[in-house]
Structure formats: structure tokens, C-alpha cells
Amino acid sequence: MAGPVVASAVIVRDFSFSSPVDDSKKMTPRTRAAACAEILDKCWVGVGVVEHDVIDSVNIFQATMLAMREAVAKLQVAPDCVLVDGGRAPAFAGTAKAFAVVRGDAKSFSIACAS
Template identity: 50%
Template sequence: MLPSFRFEQEHPAPCAGVDEAGRGPLAGPVVAAAVILDRRHVPSGIDDSKKLGEAAREALYAKIVATAGWGVGIVDVEDIDRINIYQATMLAMRRAVDALGVEPGMVLVDGNALPKWRYPARAIVSGDALSRSIAAASIVAKVTRDRIMHALDAEHPDYGWRQNKGYGTPAHKAALIAFGATPHHRRSFAPVAQLCLTV
């Protein structure tokens, strides 16, 4: 069953959905997106980004950004290492909603925690599978981050980021041992510190 507008209909418009991509990887930024869907022009097939293949995500991303209000927040590796990944995720979400350019009547956030901000908000566990606005945000966040990792892969091809997106796959960990950490690795993450002698 695809995500619905059940939660959106319980709150004042405009209602934004927020989700993030990239909390767990060993490299690259954390990215959040906020989306306010135009219910008169909702692209069909919006679902939790994890349930979609790359081609489907790219196609839906193009339709979402063409028809909806949206904003993206990005927090880089330096800030992740400085304030920790949880706080960096909250910061990315704040930046994403601020980037919408409109004041939402309600923000629906995937997960069980809310950033400290001025917006009325509601946390929804598994929200990307339940709320269509959060699912749309999950697609925008995932595609945005994947594109960043593809670009970084071109600069550092030894780590396989085009395929693993910075996650700690066996090949990525082997590359850390062989080549050391890049400026895009999260040095505060234990696997990086444990595997890389040049941290």
C-alpha cells in the first residue's frame, strides 16, 4: 500500500513532510529534504525511497521538484564530526524546512525525534511508508545525496561510492585500510577510526 495523505489531512495546510538520507554511512554528508505536495498535481507512484529502484527515484524526483514546494538541507562531514550525527541530522532538517521559503502549518517528520525549531511538528515512526509528503521528501533527500556521492566517487574512485554511497561495505572498509581516509570520511565514526591509520 502506498503512503497516503491521512496525516496531512489532520493538520493545517501547508503541511510539509521531512526525511533524511545518510545517517549511517562512513563518508559523505547527511542530507534532509522538506516537501509540500500540491495535492492537485501529485505525481503517481510516490513511495518510501528505500522501496524504489534508482531509475524510479530519479523519475519521481524530477516530477516532485517540478510540481511541489521543496527545500534541501545539507550538513557536511566537518560538522558531522564536530556536533555528532544526531545533531547534524536535526540541523539538516532545520535547514531543509527553512529552505522551503514558506511557513508550514505543520511539519511531519520521519522518525521519533523532532528538531528544535519554531514550526509545529509531529514525529511519525516509519513515516516514509505512511505519509505521502514524507515519502516525497525521502525521495528528494536520497536522490540529492546519491548525486553528491556519485560526484565524490569521480574524485576518489577507490572507495566504490557510486555503488555503496559511502556505507561501510566490505569493499569500502578494505579501501580504508589500503588507502586511508579522504576528507569526506567521518572520522568520528568508529569504523573509520578503527580501520584507518591516517585518521
């Protein structure tokens, strides 16, 4: 693997966004930048990074699960519930329940913000 696996976790504090938020791959660079500024202003954000040497030692799936756990652990407040974009969600420390949501960035504003 050439680079790190990166995951983000977002808790939206203020839903009054003027920028559209969607799957980041569907957004233009300009709308993505505007949405990013609002996300950083109106949300708590945690980012998890797992480097290539860890990916090589555990595999890409486990590294992704580690990055998600790290992102949630870095949030300013502990969530009661975690929505994960995709078919599998890791177990999280504490009492947070995790739910996998296929195509979650199209179904959840919080997941789209994390995208």
C-alpha cells in the first residue's frame, strides 16, 4: 500500500448549512471547499490516520477499522451512536453503538459531512 488510510468522524452541532453537502466525490472542488469550511465551523471533527506499515501488517480492512476508531476517539465529545458509511462497522470503545449504512453519504447528513 502506498499511503495511509484516513477516516473522519463528524458530529454536526449546527445544521444551518448554506453550502450543499454530498458525497465528496460528487462535489466540485469549489463546493467541496465551501462545505469544508462550514463543516469545520459547525461540527466537531475527528480524523484517524493509519500508516502504510500498519496496513501491510494487519490488512487494508483492519486498517480501515482502526482509522475509524481513531477518528471517533478524537471527537471533542463521545457519541452515543456512530453511523458508518458502508457494509461493516467496527466496535467502538465506550457505549457508542455502531450502525453500518450502505451508501450512507446519500442517506445521512453527518456521513456526508465526514465524506
